[in-house]
Amino acid sequence: MPEVEHSTQVTVPIGTVWNFVEDMGNWAPFLTGYQRHEVINRDESIWVVKGELGGLSRTAEFKVHVTEWREPELVTFTMEGIHEPVTGSGEFRAFDLSAGEKPTLVEQTKVPETGNLLSRLWSRLSRWLLRKATKSNENLAIQAANREPINGKTQIIFKLKVNAGGATGPVLNLLLTPMLQPVAEDLANKIAEAVEK
Numbered sequence: 001m002p003e004v005e006h007s008t009q010v011t012v013p014i015g016t017v018w019n020f021v022e023d024m025g026n027w028a029p030f031l032t033g034y035q036r037h038e039v040i041n042r043d044e045s046i047w048v049v050k051g052e053l054g055g056l057s058r059t060a061e062f063k064v065h066v067t068e069w070r071e072p073e074l075v076t077f078t079m080e081g082i083h084e085p086v087t088g089s090g091e092f093r094a095f096d097l098s099a100g101e102k103p104t105l106v107e108q109t110k111v112p113e114t115g116n117l118l119s120r121l122w123s124r125l126s127r128w129l130l131r132k133a134t135k136s137n138e139n140l141a142i143q144a145a146n147r148e149p150i151n152g153k154t155q156i157i158f159k160l161k162v163n164a165g166g167a168t169g170p171v172l173n174l175l176l177t178p179m180l181q182p183v184a185e186d187l188a189n190k191i192a193e194a195v196e197k
Contacts, residue, residue: 001088001163002177006184007155010192014096014154018072020195021092030190032183035059042066046082051179060084072096085165090158092191097153158188 010017020026024045028037033049040046043066050059061082068076076091160180164172 001161002173002180003159003161004177004180004184005157005159006181006188007157008188008192009097010154010156010196011152012154012195013098013152014072014094017094017154017156017191017195021075021094021191022069022071027187027191027194030187030194032186042069047079060086062086085169086162087165088160088162090160093157093159095155095157097155156188156192158184158191160184 024037024039028034028045028047031047031049033051035048035050037048038046045064047062047064048059049062050057052058062079063082064077064079066075066077068074073094073096074091077089079086079088079090081087160183162173162176162180163169164176
């Protein structure tokens with residue numbers, strides 16, 4: 001299952017970040033390819049996103065279920081394609097750096113190894129490209145973890161996993177992997193920009 005993670009810091013207290021994140025309507029439009037979303041209740045919503053995969057543009061609907069709201073630091077969710085054999089999960093985490101919390105370091109993007117030679121070559125190439133793209137983010141997370149806490153600073157980490165199923169799932173997962181990192185980066189960075197205004 002392709003998995004990505006992105007980390008950034010904001011110069012606002014963790015409570016300010018939580019006040020923004022606890023309302024999906026504040027940040028849902030920041031998702032890459034966002035078309036619209038419909039809130040069913042606090043934990044359930046339908047998200048419609050448009051994306052390009054292998055040169056084809058497609059609109060997809062996902063049922064999103066929030067599995068945990070832990071104020072002020074964590075929101076976890078699962079998602080399932082309504083008309084697509086796609087499942088996934090994600091989490092938004094915040095660490096109060098002024099309280100001396102040490103954020104979890106950004107992990108390497110995981111690319112599944114598969115059977116045939118072409119798939120293994122693509123997998124290794126994708127892993128190498130994504131490792132290059134995430135190296136600077138990892139260095140920032142390491143610096144933040146070793147830095148003395150500063151009042152009013154919060155570390156934001158956004159993690160996303162997506163798994164395409166069905167007969168074409170393995171190929172789609174290989175194509176999805178390089179696309180997910182910019183999605184995670186864009187969402188975390190736009191949330192950071194919005195809470196700092």
